Amino acid sequence: MSGLDPSPRAAELLARLRAFMAEHLYPNDALYYEQVAQGDRWAPVPLIEELKPVARAAGLWNLFLPESGHGAGLSNLDYAPLCEEMGRVYWSPAVFNCAAPDTGNMETLERFGTEEHKERWLKPLLEGEIHSAFAMTEPAVASSDATNIETRIVRDGDDYVINGRKWWISGMGAADCAIMILLGKTDPDAPKHRQQSMILVPRDTPGVTVLRPLTVLGYDDAPHGHMEILFEDVRVPASNLLLGEGRGFEIAQARLGPGRIHHCMRMIGMAERALEAMCRRVKGRVAFGKPLAEQGVIIERIANARIMIDQARLLTLQAAHRMDTVGNKAAKAEIAMIKVVAPSMAAQVIDWAMQAHGGLGISQDSFLANYYAHARKIRFADGPDEVHRHQLGKLELAKYA
Template sequence: MHFEYNDKTKSLAEKLTTFMQTHVYPMEQAYLASFQTTDSPWKTPAVIDTLKEQAREAGLWNLFLPEEYLPYGAGLSNLDYAPLCEIMGRVPFASEIFNCSAPDTGNMEVLAKYGSDQQKAAWLEPLLAGEIRSGFAMTEPDVASSDATNIQTSIVKKGDHYVINGHKWYTSGAMNENCKIMIVMGKTDPTAARHKQQSQILVPMDTPGVTVKRPMGAMGYLDEPVGHAEIVFDNVSVPADNIILGEGRGFEIAQGRLGPGRIHHCMRLIGCAQRALDMACERVSQREAFGKPLSKQQSVRESIATMHCDIEQARLLTLKAADQMDRHGNKVAKDLIAAIKIVAPRMACRVIDEAIQMHGALGTSQDTPLAGMYAYARTVRLADGPDQVHMMQLGKSIIEKRAQEAVK
């Protein structure tokens, strides 16, 4: 692979960096602090809507959708998008400004790839326009949801409707006041083959029987104004046309969705880690201890060097995975996707933790974004599949490949 980005990516990266420096970084702390005083923490502040309009006018909109989804997206490859996603990831909430935030990105990809014309008109187009937000309901409190075949929520066909019953939590995006639609994963046929039991279905938030019980915290953060909801589905009835792709296709859809979603998290976390390193470098240059700047301390220099090496390694593995996805598809690139999903969150946890250490008590406070970044990085070690699942599958794949090579 080449290690130089093409001219289009370079141009977008420059525009995106300028936008972040001009509009996003200056309002970051005030934006985060506003949720401590507002009466409506799940309402997106007006400043975000203003910035979304400016981003759209600047051509920094729907950057995540690759060429196969034109005319919906910017037509970028995964490799093209990687540095842009990293830039946005330097401020965890910034992705929404460019209509590139989870779970909307994954939901838009699902609808663009698998949705019917009716589903696209009703939900994809408003999502692409940034007019609404969406949720994704898969994880359940009563089963090990890292194995999606364990999902117990039932989706039962009754006439021209499906009736849904179940209990979900960590339904990403569902606390936001502008969340209008969820993609819900459940079982339509518990007697079918293991990976043909699940289906995915569209459920509007205002459907009778949908009860949002509470927001779920992650490492003490509620992730306002997006949030992760605990939801009960009690005889929720939706039209049969809301099923995506057909019964028994839920696991297939989930696998198609999670490949890009996993690598997008890694791209954002590299941005978080790089910013943490930049902040650490600034801090140690300004702070003095034991008679000299921290930057003159040998242990600090060693930590900075290790942080840099860790980020570069993860960045290169991310780019390699993105390149393989573009060249050969998500299925062929699955081992690299698993590898970076193991590596990047762990790397980000280490780097951000070191940056917090160099900031002292300040690093744990609300006066820097570091603590929130750490919570995000640690949470992603569970989101879209925990480390252990990816390691189990990657190890199995490597062993099988070696066995096949030995036979040749």
């Protein structure tokens, strides 16, 4: 894999991360879900709060931030195997302060926030003291085309007033979610991609009402959550606007590239863990007179899973390398390709693992059903498959203009 191997520093961090997860995360996987189920499901989980300072002391903190004095300063290529490793345990990114949407919001604040924004919001996010949300998707319009977003952001003196309804706002369920970045329309008469702006909305601003948590194939993903929110005459200072009116799409393009590839990195980790579980299961189960591991269909699925995971990993690393060398905008084709490939690959591998586990695979006694729901969800997150395929097709056709 010449040219796509992690640097010596990243390899050393990966070894430390694997050791940390083996000691602190895998043994506590069941405990995490037990604690979530106890008491207030939206409160901070004691296990995560206990492990965060341990991870920070181990130098495994803010690993996602590239070229920054606040994090590890890793390239996208070097972060890829670390993010993949974290993806193996669904809740582990929060332990290392590497969970979405906080990661994208921190990068946005670092790149586009004022010094006041950074002091008030970025600093506590980097310290893991608060959580955040990103409010874009709306129930009344096809949000896969973000130019449809209708939530209004209207200037009124020294303030902006926000009215609208959002849903699938991940992270908003957490009791310690303190800030959200909202995409809304400031000028309906401006050119198509200059109508939208991004603005900071503190969680406790009057007029912000969480209507309900949405479920993903039955999972509410507490304490993270995916909330439907109503904004009624929500008033925030004009200084909360990022960059200026009409700059929303510019910020979104800078934010979504890393977010998309991070999802893909975690998908590969989930698929790897599912394949491992499948192999262990079929080695120890007998049906129709011989081990499941000797059944032809099982052997074929294991082989295909290995091929699909490695293909997705290579495409992810190639996209990360391109982002590092030519920038996110020039790497948009590679980012789109892996965003289509990785979630579908993970869902298929996890599905095969569920099938090999029988009834256990779809029960609460296995991580597989939760992983499957998450993989299916990621086919929508940060743009549905159809949008990425459409963009890819146009980019390919443009070569023959």
